[in-house]
Amino acid sequence: xxxxxxxxxxxxxxxxxxxxxxxxxxxxxxxxxxxxxxxxxxxxxxxxxxxxxxxxxxxxxxxxxxxxxxxxxxxxxxxxxxxxxxxxxxxxxxxxxxxxxxxxxxxxxxxxxxxxxxxxxxxxxxxxxxxxxxxxxxxxxxxxxxxxxxxxxxxxxxxxxxxxxxxxxxxxxxxxxxxxxxxxxxxxxxxxxxxxxxxxxxxxxxxxxxxxxxx
Amino acid sequence: xxxxxxxxxxxxxxxxxxxxxxxxxxxxxxxxxxxxxxxxxxxxxxxxxxxxxxxxxxxxxxxxxxxxxxxxxxxxxxxxxxxxxxxxxxxxxxxxxxxxxxxxxxxxxxxxxxxxxxxxxxxxxxxxxxxxxxxxxxxxxxxxxxxxxxxxxxxxxxxxxxxxxxxxxxxxxxxxxxxxxxxxxxxxxxxxxxxxxxxxxxxxxxxxxxxxxxxxxxxxxxxxxxxxxxxxxxxxxxxxxxxxxxxxxxxxxxxxxxxxxxxxxxxxxxxxxxxxxxxxxxxxxxxxxxxxxxxxxxxxxxxxxxxxxxxxxxxxxxx
Numbered sequence: 001x002x003x004x005x006x007x008x009x010x011x012x013x014x015x016x017x018x019x020x021x022x023x024x025x026x027x028x029x030x031x032x033x034x035x036x037x038x039x040x041x042x043x044x045x046x047x048x049x050x051x052x053x054x055x056x057x058x059x060x061x062x063x064x065x066x067x068x069x070x071x072x073x074x075x076x077x078x079x080x081x082x083x084x085x086x087x088x089x090x091x092x093x094x095x096x097x098x099x100x101x102x103x104x105x106x107x108x109x110x111x112x113x114x115x116x117x118x119x120x121x122x123x124x125x126x127x128x129x130x131x132x133x134x135x136x137x138x139x140x141x142x143x144x145x146x147x148x149x150x151x152x153x154x155x156x157x158x159x160x161x162x163x164x165x166x167x168x169x170x171x172x173x174x175x176x177x178x179x180x181x182x183x184x185x186x187x188x189x190x191x192x193x194x195x196x197x198x199x200x201x202x203x204x205x206x207x208x209x210x211x212x213x214x215x
Numbered sequence: 216x217x218x219x220x221x222x223x224x225x226x227x228x229x230x231x232x233x234x235x236x237x238x239x240x241x242x243x244x245x246x247x248x249x250x251x252x253x254x255x256x257x258x259x260x261x262x263x264x265x266x267x268x269x270x271x272x273x274x275x276x277x278x279x280x281x282x283x284x285x286x287x288x289x290x291x292x293x294x295x296x297x298x299x300x301x302x303x304x305x306x307x308x309x310x311x312x313x314x315x316x317x318x319x320x321x322x323x324x325x326x327x328x329x330x331x332x333x334x335x336x337x338x339x340x341x342x343x344x345x346x347x348x349x350x351x352x353x354x355x356x357x358x359x360x361x362x363x364x365x366x367x368x369x370x371x372x373x374x375x376x377x378x379x380x381x382x383x384x385x386x387x388x389x390x391x392x393x394x395x396x397x398x399x400x401x402x403x404x405x406x407x408x409x410x411x412x413x414x415x416x417x418x419x420x421x422x423x424x425x426x427x428x429x430x431x432x433x434x435x436x437x438x439x440x441x442x443x444x445x446x447x448x449x450x451x452x453x454x455x456x457x458x459x460x461x462x463x464x465x466x467x468x469x470x471x472x473x474x475x476x477x478x479x480x481x482x483x484x485x486x487x488x489x490x491x492x493x494x495x496x497x498x499x500x501x502x503x504x505x506x507x508x509x510x511x512x513x514x515x516x517x518x519x520x521x522x523x524x525x526x527x528x529x530x531x532x533x534x
Contacts, residue, residue: 035492043492051485100521102529142484161495169504173511180515184522 006114007198010067015195018060022175024053029168054138061131076115077124087117099184109200119181126174130167137164260299260307261286288373302326302371346440355444359397368393387423394424411450426455456493 007015031037031046041049068074090106095118098106107116115123140147140160147156182191186202194200263269264284273280289295300307305316327340347353352363368374377386395401401408409415427449429439 032490032492033495047490048486051487055481055484095518099518100525102525139484141490142487143480144489157494162497162500165495165497165500166504169500169508172504173508176508176511176515180519183519 002202004109004111004114004200005198006109006111006200007195008071008073009198010063010071011073012195012198014060014064014067018057018064021053021057021060022171025050025057026168026172026175028053033165051142054135058135058139061127061135064127076113077120077127079117079120079124084117088121091116091118095181095184105186109202114200122174122177126171130170130174134164134167134171137167257299260284260303261289263310284372291375292371292373293375294371343440350440350442351444351447352442367397384420387421390423390425391419408445413452422455452493455491456496 028041028046028050031040032043032050034040035043035046040046068077087107094103094106097103137160141157141164144157144160147160150156151159182195183189185191185194190200190202261284264282265286267283269282270279271282272278294302303316306313307316352360352367377390400406409418412418423438425438425442428443428445430441430443432439
């Protein structure tokens with residue numbers, strides 16, 4: 001039995017609030033985008049809820065960045081350059097092949113590094129590229145009056161709308177993959193439990209996998 | 216001096232007096248002397264004209280001519296600070312007003328000739344004039360459109376420009392009321408007009424008649440005065456509900472500006488009404504986005520199934 005405290009309270013609070021906001025934004029966003037469907041929220045209400053949730057998401061994102069800058073959590077997002085492609089290949093091979101043959105996890109969770117290279121890359125991309133762009137495009141919608149008439153020769157509001165839509169689809173995609181990939185821990189619920197309790201627990205240490213993760 | 220001499224001399228003074236009074240009469244009155252006369256102060260005029268029933272029947276046409284001026288609306292109108300006599304020149308000191316004072320035709324361009332900002336705008340009264348000449352209100356053969364002038368829509372006693380910050384619904388209602396005051400049949404519940412329009416009532420409360428019934432103007436310029444006939448108007452949903460920049464931009468920027476001018480940026484960000492249904496719609500992106508998400512879902516399900524099979528094999532091996 002090994003247990004690592006990997007997810008401090010602020011991070012868990014942020015994560016679950018963010019998750020809730022994601023769901024609200026997806027539903028209200030779809031209600032605005034595909035307005036009129038029976039299962040959708042009434043348009044007027046959807047707009048207000050979406051705007052509010054978007055503002056809260058912005059505050060949450062700022063909190064996340066400050067948290068990573070001011071605590072040790074930020075180190076988990078520092079990509080080690082040496083052996084980067086090798087690790088990436090090994091991890092991708094595990095998800096694409098090894099996992100179907102009961103191969104051991106190629107990555108060992110530790111207090112120093114809780115994310116594998118693939119996770120690192122996707123979280124970095126989502127939190128430091130897609131999310132800020134999504135937030136920026138959302139705010140650009142609200143304050144479009146300050147935008148120029150055209151951007152890059154295209155109508156600016158339309159450009160903002162298309163950027164927001166593309167980013168939204170990408171983040172829905174991320175959410176799907178994220179929800180699935182967290183089930184690939186030692187057990188299906190290992191990672192979910194870790195994000196609820198803060199403790200990463202592995203009940204059945206297998207050869208070489210949790211040795212360094214033991215507390 | 217005999218009686219004859221006296222009468223000749225008196226006649227001479229009389230002629231001189233008449234001549235002098237005629238000469239003096241042609242000298243323009245000073246502003247102060249006009250202001251002091253009855254019928255030159257707004258209160259004098261409104262004493263009668265604020266009566267809602269004040270009207271007369273035109274002996275030539277037989278039509279009732281409404282002479283009522285809503286003093287409250289006038290006070291809030293664009294002309295609220297003007298004196299009645301600034302526009303209505305003539306001798307209104309007597310009642311009934313003399314024929315000469317009644318026949319005048321007021322001309323907006325007389326005052327609105329060149330605004331001080333005119334050189335910065337492509338949109339001048341000349342443009343308005345040109346556009347109006349092509350308007351259905353000018354070209355229609357209908358007797359109802361006969362003599363159509365600015366005042367039919369821009370009631371000089373009540374018209375005011377909408378202001379940024381006013382609730383959109385209020386602006387739309389006030390603007391559309393101008394059209395509906397003549398086009399009364401539109402309101403008839405059995406009217407078939409606009410039946411093609413999805414969510415017709417919602418459109419009527421959110422969009423001005425002018426937004427569809429005028430051709431597009433250049434960005435940043437006011438709405439055109441070329442009112443289009445129903446058949447020539449915008450029937451294309453995607454002119455607003457898509458990327459078409461000009462009409463969408465017109466609606467969106469206007470709404471956005473209105474929203475932001477209110478009570479602070481945060482509350483206006485929350486209650487922002489600027490989003491127009493369909494503006495983020497792109498058939499290509501929707502198809503691409505939804506298919507990638509659908510395919511991903513299938514791959515994940517297949518992946519999960521593969522993992523489950525591996526788990527069963529492991530269990531079997533262990534047992």
